[in-house]
Amino acid sequence: MPEIYDLILHNVQLVSLASEEDYGIIENAVVAIKDGDIRAIYEADSKQIAGLHTEQAIDGLGQLLTPGLIDCHSHLIYAGNRANEYEMRLNGATYQQLAEAGGGILSTVKATRQTSQDELFDLAAKRLSYLIDEGVTSIEMKSGYGLDLTNERKMLKVAQQLGRFSGIEVSKTFLGAHALPPEYKDRSDDYIEFVCEKMMPTLKEENLIDCVDAFCESIGFNLEQTERIFKKAQSLGLPVKLHAEQLSDLKGAKLASEYNAWSVDHLEFLAVEDIGALKQSNTVATLLPAAYYFLSETQLPPIKALRQAGVPIAIATDHNPGSSPCLSILLTMNMAATLFKLTPLEALKGVTINAAKALRIDDRVGSIEVGKQADLVLWDLESPAELSYRIGGNACSMVIKQGEVIVDKGVG
Ligand code: NIG
Numbered sequence: 001m002p003e004i005y006d007l008i009l010h011n012v013q014l015v016s017l018a019s020e021e022d023y024g025i026i027e028n029a030v031v032a033i034k035d036g037d038i039r040a041i042y043e044a045d046s047k048q049i050a051g052l053h054t055e056q057a058i059d060g061l062g063q064l065l066t067p068g069l070i071d072c073h074s075h076l077i078y079a080g081n082r083a084n085e086y087e088m089r090l091n092g093a094t095y096q097q098l099a100e101a102g103g104g105i106l107s108t109v110k111a112t113r114q115t116s117q118d119e120l121f122d123l124a125a126k127r128l129s130y131l132i133d134e135g136v137t138s139i140e141m142k143s144g145y146g147l148d149l150t151n152e153r154k155m156l157k158v159a160q161q162l163g164r165f166s167g168i169e170v171s172k173t174f175l176g177a178h179a180l181p182p183e184y185k186d187r188s189d190d191y192i193e194f195v196c197e198k199m200m201p202t203l204k205e206e207n208l209i210d211c212v213d214a215f216c217e218s219i220g221f222n223l224e225q226t227e228r229i230f231k232k233a234q235s236l237g238l239p240v241k242l243h244a245e246q247l248s249d250l251k252g253a254k255l256a257s258e259y260n261a262w263s264v265d266h267l268e269f270l271a272v273e274d275i276g277a278l279k280q281s282n283t284v285a286t287l288l289p290a291a292y293y294f295l296s297e298t299q300l301p302p303i304k305a306l307r308q309a310g311v312p313i314a315i316a317t318d319h320n321p322g323s324s325p326c327l328s329i330l331l332t333m334n335m336a337a338t339l340f341k342l343t344p345l346e347a348l349k350g351v352t353i354n355a356a357k358a359l360r361i362d363d364r365v366g367s368i369e370v371g372k373q374a375d376l377v378l379w380d381l382e383s384p385a386e387l388s389y390r391i392g393g394n395a396c397s398m399v400i401k402q403g404e405v406i407v408d409k410g411v412g
Pocket residue numbers: 075104105108215243246291318320321322323324
């Protein structure tokens with residue numbers, strides 16, 4: 001009996017990203033899908049094509065087919081916005097000054113605490129829809145605007161619900177150590193104790209944590225406090241990642257590598273001598289060019305040295321209301337190329353295979369290969385470099401998640 005596929009996509013220019021060196025293009029390819037997975041990939045002139053049986057067939061009309069895009073660092077769940085702070089910054093205040101004056105992250109904490117789970121779900125689902133429309137099929141979301149048990153739980157439950165109802169996969173990150181809540185003013189060690197001894201174990205028990213993050217920075221938490229969090233996560237069997245070296249070099253990335261962090265993120269102030277530690281621990285360097293852009297930063301991450309060392313580089317939106325109100329992964333790719341001088345191939349890998357590595361889901365997604373999930377995006381474009389080259393305009397024509405069409409704008 002010949003296998004009957006659920007879906008066959010034919011007449012596509014396939015960008016597999018299955019190779020280390022290049023795009024891995026297969027011109028005029030055919031992808032056969034069953035039970036949500038890629039079962040076979042053929043070149044159209046192959047003799048096997050004639051004998052294929054399928055429930056459904058889609059003609060890609062020669063369009064570009066890439067893996068589903070992955071946003072591996074976002075703070076998508078929150079209430080309110082900080083356009084007023086944007087205006088204050090443009091009148092001379094700095095991001096750090098706003099934070100020190102009780103604005104910044106804490107103003108979003110206030111708004112988020114006052115908002116119900118259902119309302120937060122609606123707000124985040126709306127934001128997520130922009131990303132899905134641009135081909136995002138997996139995303140990471142952090143807590144960190146609750147900063148107490150009830151509200152961190154509320155945020156993580158929204159992330160869990162979005163994973164169930166948005167049609168795409170959500171990785172849930174506990175970022176209890178994002179900022180010091182007002183009720184712990186001048187008692188940051190006590191707050192870290194509460195994060196470690198109360199919130200982390202409770203939320204882990206409730207299956208709401210996939211990974212633990214912290215903001216290691218002068219306006220966040222110091223290296224010692226960060227290590228305390230990592231030790232506790234390790235004892236609970238939870239993996240870690242870190243907001244590191246965004247505004248200064250506190251040696252967070254090096255520490256995170258010692259705890260085999262999934263990724264270290266931002267890295268503008270990463271010292272070149274600490275890159276070896278990342279390589280050794282398979283820690284992904286996640287760059288966030290939209291935050292760099294929006295804060296008008298001038299210090300570039302050590303990209304050449306990361307590249308030379310062979311550290312996988314991921315790119316993410318870092319969507320949040322304070323430093324990156326960016327809801328476009330395509331624009332983020334353009335920024336990675338234009339501002340950080342990543343090649344268009346590196347930018348595309350940054351939002352696919354390397355972002356998958358940053359979430360430790362690269363065994364299932366991130367490239368188009370037999371055995372992986374059928375997370376695929378069709379683009380009305382002629383070459384993969386156009387994904388980074390364009391500024392605005394969304395050429396995505398179809399998004400497929402685990403073999404199901406979740407966005408269909410009509411091919412052709
Ligand atoms: O990744 N750096 C810390 N966290 C966010 C900013 C959050 C905020 O300003 O609300 C970031 O840039």
